[in-house]
Amino acid sequence: MEEGTSQSLGSSADTALTTDRHTDYDVWQWDAREDCEVRQILDRIADKWSLLAIALLDRRSLRFTELKREIDGISQRMLTRTLRHLERDGLVERTVHPVVPPRVDYALTPLGRTLHATIKSLVVWTEAHQEEIARARADYDQREADLRETSAVGAGS
Amino acid sequence: MEEGTSQSLGSSADTALTTDRHTDYDVWQWDAREDCEVRQILDRIADKWSLLAIALLDRRSLRFTELKREIDGISQRMLTRTLRHLERDGLVERTVHPVVPPRVDYALTPLGRTLHATIKSLVVWTEAHQEEIARARADYDQREADLRETSAVGAGS
DNA sequence: CCGTATCCTAAAGGATACTG
DNA sequence: CAGTATCCTTTAGGATACGG
Numbered sequence: 001m002e003e004g005t006s007q008s009l010g011s012s013a014d015t016a017l018t019t020d021r022h023t024d025y026d027v028w029q030w031d032a033r034e035d036c037e038v039r040q041i042l043d044r045i046a047d048k049w050s051l052l053a054i055a056l057l058d059r060r061s062l063r064f065t066e067l068k069r070e071i072d073g074i075s076q077r078m079l080t081r082t083l084r085h086l087e088r089d090g091l092v093e094r095t096v097h098p099v100v101p102p103r104v105d106y107a108l109t110p111l112g113r114t115l116h117a118t119i120k121s122l123v124v125w126t127e128a129h130q131e132e133i134a135r136a137r138a139d140y141d142q143r144e145a146d147l148r149e150t151s152a153v154g155a156g157s
Numbered sequence: 158m159e160e161g162t163s164q165s166l167g168s169s170a171d172t173a174l175t176t177d178r179h180t181d182y183d184v185w186q187w188d189a190r191e192d193c194e195v196r197q198i199l200d201r202i203a204d205k206w207s208l209l210a211i212a213l214l215d216r217r218s219l220r221f222t223e224l225k226r227e228i229d230g231i232s233q234r235m236l237t238r239t240l241r242h243l244e245r246d247g248l249v250e251r252t253v254h255p256v257v258p259p260r261v262d263y264a265l266t267p268l269g270r271t272l273h274a275t276i277k278s279l280v281v282w283t284e285a286h287q288e289e290i291a292r293a294r295a296d297y298d299q300r301e302a303d304l305r306e307t308s309a310v311g312a313g314s
Numbered sequence: 315c316c317g318t319a320t321c322c323t324a325a326a327g328g329a330t331a332c333t334g
Numbered sequence: 335c336a337g338t339a340t341c342c343t344t345t346a347g348g349a350t351a352c353g354g
Contacts, residue, residue, distance in 0.1 A: 037283055037284075037287040037290070038279075038280055038283045038284075041279075041283045041290070042203050042208070042279070042283075043203070045203075046199050046200070046202075046203030047346085048346080048347075051199070063315085063316090064315075064316055064317080065315065065316080068316095075347075075348055075349075076316085076317075076318090076349095076350095077317095077318085077319095077347075077348075077349085078346090078347060078348080079317095080316085080317060080318080081347090087297065088293065088294055088297040088298075089290050089293055089294060090289060090290055090292070090293025090294070090296075090297075091293075096316095100315085101315040101316080102315050102316055102317085102354085103315075103316090104315080104316065104317090111286060111289055111290075111293070114282065114286070115282060115286075118278055118279055118282040119279070121275055121278050121279075122195075122198075122199070122275055122276070122278075122279065123195050125271065125272060125275040126194055126195045126198045126199075127194070127195075129268060129271070129272075130194040130198075132247060132268055133194070133198070133246050133247055133268075135247070136245065136246055136247025136248075136268070137245055137246060137247070139247075140244065140245040140247075141245075204326085205326085205327075220335085220336090221335070221336050221337075222335065222336075225336095231328095232327075232328050232329070233329095233330095233336085233337070233338090234327075234328075234329090234337095234338085234339095235326090235327060235328080236337095237336085237337060237338085238327090253336095257334095257335090258335040258336080259334085259335050259336055259337085260335075260336090261335080261336060261337090
């Protein structure tokens with residue numbers, strides 16, 4: 001049944017750079033548990049604020065307070081954490097200007113730009129299918145409601 | 158129902174949402190808060206198990222216990238919840254066979270397949286850049302360590 | 315202005331027991 | 335087999351206060 005649970009997860013040696021053999025790859029290679037890189041990146045871009053920060057910085061570099069003002073609703077704490085994570089992953093570059101009052105600029109790295117470009121395809125997919133999804137949800141909820149009603153009536157005939 | 162939600166992405170004419178300094182499309186259109194479709198889809202595919210389930214079902218349809226066995230580590234509760242969510246969004250189809258013992262098959266819908274295809278581009282990106290990210294992290298951690306050491310020494314030399 | 319430290323709440327998710 | 339229901343732990347993230 002299974003092709004032998006290939007555990008070649010962390011084999012990030014020298015082979016995985018060329019992108020050709022991705023058509024038949026093994027699922028377990030790119031999403032397993034915590035040890036998988038894909039999982040980590042996905043967790044990073046999918047958290048509550050990272051994506052928004054990346055999108056904003058793709059337009060132009062911003063300083064801390066500008067980001068805080070643009071990402072309305074984010075707390076000081078979460079903005080700092082988000083930016084630190086992005087910086088650590090090499091997606092965002094942080095520049096401190098030694099002046100008073102302090103000025104810190106955040107900019108997307110080239111790596112961050114390519115990620116943003118990739119994310120866009122997901123956005124495009126969502127926009128292309130959002131009505132289909134909305135319909136599916138409505139249908140599902142309707143079926144659910146029908147089911148509940150039927151069982152409430154009490155199995156008539 | 159939500160008829161007005163189909164704002165286009167590359168709107169170049171009707172921008173001027175809040176600011177007019179947008180060169181590209183408007184960020185706020187595709188990731189703002191809970192009211193955004195992209196946010197919901199992203200939350201769906203980024204949760205702990207959905208992506209794995211989608212990837213498995215893209216190969217062939219599976220029944221509940223098969224999924225439970227393949228997604229090692231998932232709890233009964235979370236598998237059910239994950240599948241229900243995916244079904245509600247129209248990404249997975251659930252087929253109940255009225256036999257004893259019960260048999261329930263899960264299969265990806267065409268919509269689910271297109272989503273999986275889209276997700277793959279993110280996976281490809283990650284695989285292509287995982288070493289770059291690893292290096293960035295190592296560099297960052299090293300700089301952090303150096304900083305701590307410097308401040309520990311306390312303006313020596 | 316740009317953070318860090320601390321506390322607190324809400325939600326995600328695991329473990330376990332039970333059911334048609 | 336394919337779920338529900340319940341309890342419990344862990345974590346994400348907000349609020350607030352303080353520091354360089």
